[in-house]
Amino acid sequence: MLLLSLLLLLTLLAATRLLWCRWKLRGFHLPPLAPGFLHLLQPNLPIHLLDLARTLGPIYRLRLGLQDVVVLNDKRTIEEAMIKKWTDFAGRPQTPSYKLVSEHYPDLSLGDYSLSWKAHKKLTRSALLLGIHESMEALVDSLSQEFCQRLRALAGAPVVILEEFSVLTCSIICSLTFGDKADNLVHPIHNSVQDLLKAWGHWSVQILDMVPFLRFFPNPGVCRLKRAVENRDQLVAQQLKLHKESLVAGQYRDVVDYMLQGLGQGPGRLLEGHVHMAAVDLFVGGTETTAITLSWAVAFLLHHPEIQRRLQEELDLELGPEATSSRVPYKDRTRLPLLHATVTEVLRLRPVVPLALPHRATRPSSISGYDIPEGTVVIPNLQGANLDETVWERPHEFLPDRFLQPGKSPRTLAFGCGARICLGEPLARLELVVVLARLLQAFTLLPPPTGTLPSLHPQPLCGINLLMQPFQVRLQPRGPSPGTG
Numbered sequence: 001m002l003l004l005s006l007l008l009l010l011t012l013l014a015a016t017r018l019l020w021c022r023w024k025l026r027g028f029h030l031p032p033l034a035p036g037f038l039h040l041l042q043p044n045l046p047i048h049l050l051d052l053a054r055t056l057g058p059i060y061r062l063r064l065g066l067q068d069v070v071v072l073n074d075k076r077t078i079e080e081a082m083i084k085k086w087t088d089f090a091g092r093p094q095t096p097s098y099k100l101v102s103e104h105y106p107d108l109s110l111g112d113y114s115l116s117w118k119a120h121k122k123l124t125r126s127a128l129l130l131g132i133h134e135s136m137e138a139l140v141d142s143l144s145q146e147f148c149q150r151l152r153a154l155a156g157a158p159v160v161i162l163e164e165f166s167v168l169t170c171s172i173i174c175s176l177t178f179g180d181k182a183d184n185l186v187h188p189i190h191n192s193v194q195d196l197l198k199a200w201g202h203w204s205v206q207i208l209d210m211v212p213f214l215r216f217f218p219n220p221g222v223c224r225l226k227r228a229v230e231n232r233d234q235l236v237a238q239q240l241k242l243h244k245e246s247l248v249a250g251q252y253r254d255v256v257d258y259m260l261q262g263l264g265q266g267p268g269r270l271l272e273g274h275v276h277m278a279a280v281d282l283f284v285g286g287t288e289t290t291a292i293t294l295s296w297a298v299a300f301l302l303h304h305p306e307i308q309r310r311l312q313e314e315l316d317l318e319l320g321p322e323a324t325s326s327r328v329p330y331k332d333r334t335r336l337p338l339l340h341a342t343v344t345e346v347l348r349l350r351p352v353v354p355l356a357l358p359h360r361a362t363r364p365s366s367i368s369g370y371d372i373p374e375g376t377v378v379i380p381n382l383q384g385a386n387l388d389e390t391v392w393e394r395p396h397e398f399l400p401d402r403f404l405q406p407g408k409s410p411r412t413l414a415f416g417c418g419a420r421i422c423l424g425e426p427l428a429r430l431e432l433v434v435v436l437a438r439l440l441q442a443f444t445l446l447p448p449p450t451g452t453l454p455s456l457h458p459q460p461l462c463g464i465n466l467l468m469q470p471f472q473v474r475l476q477p478r479g480p481s482p483g484t485g
Contacts, residue, residue: 028371031070032056037063040210043460046354049073050384059368062379065210069358069377072367073384075391075413081367081378082359082418090419091360093377096208096215100225101200104233105273108423109281113362119270124278125423127258128176136176137430141327143172143181144435148442151475158448158472161298165291165435166190172431173286177279178239179254185239192232193287199225201463236279240272255282286424289352290431292465296350297343297436298473299454300398301445307342307400308445312478314338315441328437330430336437341403343432347414349398350458354383354466356416382413383466443475 034052039062042048052060053073061068072078081089090113092098098110108124111117128136147168151159170190175181199205204221208214215222243256252258259275301308318335319326329335361376372378387395391410393402403409415422422428439445447453454471 028373029369031060031367031370033061033063033068037065040064044458046381046383046466047387049355049381050387053381053384059370065207066212067210067377069379070367070372071379071381073381074388075385075410077368078380078382078385078413079417081365082380082416082420085365085367086418088363088365088372089359089361089378091362092420093358093360096212097200097205097225098209100205100222101196101229102277103229105277105280106271107277107281108274109285109357112360113419116269116274120274120278121419121423123259123262123270123274124255124281126262127255127278128423128427130258136427137330137434138327139175140172140430140434141438143168143175144438147435148438151439151443152477155443155475155477158474160470161473162291162295162468162470165294166194166288168435169290169294169431170283170287173282175254176427177255177282178243179257180239189235189283190287192228192235193283196225196228196232196284197288197465199228206463232280233276236276239279240276255279282424285422286427289465290428292352292468293346293350293428293432294435295468295471296352297346297432298439298445299456299468299471300346300349301342302447302453302473303456304398307338307398308440311338311342312440312444315437319437319441328434330433336433337404338400339433339437341400343429343436344403344412345398345400347432348386348392348412349396350466350468351382351386351412351414352466353422353464354381355464356380356382357420357464359420380413380416382416385413442478444478446474446476448472448474 034056039045039048049062049071050073052062052071058074059070059072059077062071072081092110092112094112098107101107102110106116106120108117108120111120147164151164167186167190170193171181171186174186174189178185199221202221202224204219205225208219208222240256240260243260247257247260249261252261256275256279259278260272263270263272263275301311314336319328333340356379359378359380361372361374361378364374365372367378386392389395415425415428452471454473455469457469459467459469
């Protein structure tokens with residue numbers, strides 16, 4: 001009886017909200033509305049949204065739970081909204097799940113557009129690009145070589161490479177953010193990030209964004225998420241305390257040092273909580289995402305051994321088959337053009353956050369001639385734009401050579417664009433190139449003894465990240481162990 005009453009209440013509330021929204025939007029020239037309301041149950045949502053664009057056009061509305069959202073499916077409409085009219089669409093909807101993961105401190109990725117948010121973004125970007133930029137490349141290269149050394153102990157045996165990449169990327173972020181790569185820090189933070197992403201991505205939490213009033217009902221998933229957030233915050237707060245106790249004015253050991261000394265400068269009042277959440281964003285946004293992209297690269301190379309051979313020939317020619325003292329020339333793209341093209345093609349086909357994070361219209365605006373009322377949630381389908389047949393030839397195929405052709409290749413939207421572009425893009429691209437270079441220098445990637453190749457289809461019903469189906473790879477050493485000379 002109670003369940004039936006709840007269902008009736010849900011139906012009544014949904015109908016009331018629908019009628020209210022229709023009345024409120026009367027007189028607007030809105031994008032067409034896609035039929036149905038169970039789109040979230042589609043096994044590959046970004047591709048489903050792209051398919052809808054073939055009949056509805058590149059911009060349309062969609063019902064997600066009790067809310068209508070606008071979806072952008074091509075490069076032109078995304079860039080119009082996020083670059084040309086960036087101030088109109090720089091907002092972020094404050095959903096229940098967002099508030100749960102950032103309820104104690106102001107967040108950068110999930111925070112709404114404001115003067116304080118702009119100052120927060122500027123300080124974080126400065127820390128990444130100015131404070132530690134000189135040491136970033138050397139650190140990533142050094143940790144990548146240590147990573148390959150450890151993997152040699154697993155040579156010949158099937159390896160779940162995603163797990164290995166995940167620990168590596170967490171080590172890199174720990175070193176850059178906290179100046180520490182010790183296992184007694186890396187592993188607790190890695191476990192914390194895993195627990196947080198698992199709890200946040202659970203359907204019992206995600207449904208709150210679709211049907212917000214459900215937050216008033218008991219929810220074990222919310223309790224798990226709160227515990228994960230509390231554990232995360234304890235780890236970060238402990239590191240901030242250690243940094244404050246040993247801080248030396250004018251010296252920057254890492255991102256936290258730089259940001260702590262930048263508080264109180266310029267417009268926007270920044271507090272220590274801003275530094276706290278910048279560190280959280282680096283871990284949540286820079287650990288698993290990069291590890292997943294590296295795993296997609298390995299999967300594509302297992303399917304295309306001819307590309308892998310060409311990459312190894314390029315690396316041997318430029319760095320030598322046993323090159324360990326010379327650094328990977330990341331900045332000089334002309335020396336390793338195929339490697340950079342391969343990374344770009346992986347990012348085009350499998351942007352790890354394919355629908356980005358939703359934007360919110362901060363004021364009335366328009367896109368492609370359609371009215372976009374203030375407060376409208378806008379979702380840029382980055383993967384859809386990267387598969388646009390009017391921009392890319394044979395868009396669904398893995399063809400790194402498309403980026404080696406004379407003339408300027410189209411720009412991919414793997415990291416978004418405009419004011420909300422991923423701040424970690426420079427670091428992520430550096431990691432992808434350097435880690436993949438060192439891995440292919442040290443090993444030949446082979447399928448497991450069964451000969452089973454990994455699936456190139458994402459896991460169905462993914463959350464924010466485009467997760468791949470679990471797979472194993474064999475690492476066949478190519479030469480002497482790095483560092484032995």
